[in-house]
Amino acid sequence: MRHLANWSILGLTLLFLIGPFVIIILAGTSAGNNLAFPPEGMSMKWYLKVFTIESFRTSFALSMALAVFGTLAALVMGIPAAYALNRYDLPGAETVRTIVAAPIIVPGIIIGLALLRYMVVPLDVTVTMALFMAHTALVLPYAVRVVSSSMQNLRVDMEEAAVLLGCSRMQAFTKVVLPNIRSGVLAAFILGFVTSFNQVPVSLFLSGPGVRTLPIDMLAYMEITFDPSIAALSALLAFMSLAIVFIAERLLGFSKYV
Known part of the structure; x- marks a missing residue:
């Protein structure tokens, strides 16, 4: 009886987690012209149509560029910050950690509204x-936290030995520290990429005419069209995110860093 209860709870949990994905995937295969579940017949035409919609292609390219270059910029700032927080006894280090984590703690709607009101409008910054x-x-906190976690597992005496053997601090960092935290840096990049690509609240406030990320473009598309192509695109994005995380787990042991 206990085993039956355990399996029932497990089954309900999996249904709760996986059920929405199954519904979206099947809704995208509908042969009808309206988004519905159960699907009206079976067809792959809506999955193919996704690639023919110009606005989706444009917004996908923008989302990819933001995710890649935004995450790289966050790593350029986050790696030195993580190094300083881990290697030096800085005054106010805990306060700095709290400030860095603020974009995770504060709701995205507040961040988007604040950036729009006090940076974009007064400074006339492009969209x-x-x-x-x-x-x-938004990605910077993940870069700092994941790289910090990786750096905590690196023995300090390895870097000190390199300095004693004639390396400068910069050389010791580039030749000893950075290669040994490479997996953590890659894990931070993947986590930041997925977070940025799927970002909605902040992008909703900052997107403008003709410049929209893919999630915002999907919302706008659903306001005027309710065909299964939006379900097909959602399924493709879900598969892309799952593939990235799966590959990261297999190659890097992603779960060690998050």
């Missing part, structure tokens, strides 16, 4: 640049 800065700021 693309505003999105880039916002996505970089």
Whole structure:
């Protein structure tokens, strides 16, 4: 009886987690012209149509660029910050950690509204640049935390030995520290990429005419069209995210860092 209860709970949990994905995947295969479940027949035409919609292609390219370059910018700032927080006894280090974590703690709607009101409008920043800065700021906490976690497992005496053997601090960092935290840096990049690509609240405030990320473009598309192509695109994005995380887990042991 206990085993039956355990399996029932497990089954209900899996249904709760996986059920929405199954519904979206099947809804995208509908042969009808309206988004519905159960699907009206079976067809792959809506999955093919996704690639023919110009706005999706444009917004996908923008989301990819923001995710890649925003995450790289966050790593450029986050790796030195993580190094300083881990290697030096800095005054106010805990306060700095709290400030860095603020974009995770504060709701995205507040961040988007604040950036729009006090940066984009007064400084007349372009929409693309505003999105880039916002996505970089949102990914930065993940870069600092994941790299810090990786750096805590690196023995300090390895770096000190390199300095004693004639390396400068910069050389010791590039030749000893950085290669040994490479997996952590890659894990931070993947986590930041997925977070940036799927970002909605901040992008909703900062997107402008003709410049929209893919999630915002999907919302706008659903306001005027309710065909199964939006379900097909959602399924494709879900598969892309799952594939990235699966590959990261297999190659890097992703779960060690998050």
